[in-house]
Amino acid sequence: DTAVSQTPKYLVTQMGNDKSIKCEQNLGHDTMYWYKQDSKKFLKIMFSYNNKELIINETVPNRFSPKSPDKAHLNLHINSLELGDSAVYFCASSQGTGTGELFFGEGSRLTVL
Amino acid sequence: GNSVTQMEGPVTLSEEAFLTINCTYTATGYPSLFWYVQYPGEGLQLLLKATKADDKGSNKGFEATYRKETTSFHLEKGSVQVSDSAVYFCAPTSGGADGLTFGKGTHLIIQP
Numbered sequence: 519d520t521a522v523s524q525t526p527k528y529l530v531t532q533m534g535n536d537k538s539i540k541c542e543q544n545l546g547h548d549t550m551y552w553y554k555q556d557s558k559k560f561l562k563i564m565f566s567y568n569n570k571e572l573i574i575n576e577t578v579p580n581r582f583s584p585k586s587p588d589k590a591h592l593n594l595h596i597n598s599l600e601l602g603d604s605a606v607y608f609c610a611s612s613q614g615t616g617t618g619e620l621f622f623g624e625g626s627r628l629t630v631l
Numbered sequence: 632g633n634s635v636t637q638m639e640g641p642v643t644l645s646e647e648a649f650l651t652i653n654c655t656y657t658a659t660g661y662p663s664l665f666w667y668v669q670y671p672g673e674g675l676q677l678l679l680k681a682t683k684a685d686d687k688g689s690n691k692g693f694e695a696t697y698r699k700e701t702t703s704f705h706l707e708k709g710s711v712q713v714s715d716s717a718v719y720f721c722a723p724t725s726g727g728a729d730g731l732t733f734g735k736g737t738h739l740i741i742q743p
Contacts, residue, residue, distance in 0.1 A: 559669070608674055610674075618665050620731065
């Protein structure tokens with residue numbers, strides 16, 4: 519059973535489209551994150567949720583909207599996709615905030631054409 | 632906020648060579664320190680950690696010692712294998728809700 523699972527793993531789409539990535543964790547953690555990894559492997563946090571409440575919202579275009587229906591799920595919806603959105607998006611979870619022990623999903627590679 | 636400086640990669644070594652990947656950090660307070668590893672096509676996974684000065688974290692033959700006086704947390708392994716080829720990330724905790732500040736990652740390539 520995968521601890522943190524993301525779907526889809528690959529996503530190829532046209533500019534201007536809207537897409538969603540889903541994430542689920544079965545670890546019983548109360549904190550979930552979305553990270554963006556660019557082509558140079560640089561990781562940047564986008565959002566952090568604790569017990570379904572948004573606690574971190576980094577400087578991310580408002581075309582990106584996270585949603586946490588419950589503690590085990592954190593989805594990411596992206597409107598009006600742009601070329602620069604092409605990246606690998608990682609979901610992660612942890613027990614509490616500030617612990618540093620994150621469990622990552624395998625990533626969702628988004629390619630915008 | 633925190634920041635991390637890691638060696639630029641790629642670092643290419645032969646199998647059984649000694650590995651050091653340097654990491655220095657700036658942080659307020661007393662962060663915990665982590666090394667994460669990302670194998671090709673996978674997400675990051677925790678490799679080792681140290682929570683206070685002079686602590687040594689170790690796992691899978693890798694070691695790193697929390698050096699508060701030099702604000703460093705260098706990763707070492709005595710004899711690398713081809714299977715160690717991956718990207719390695721040094722990360723102190725930020726003390727905030729975002730959990731970690733990742734370095735830019737060091738791509739390690741081990742040749743047989």
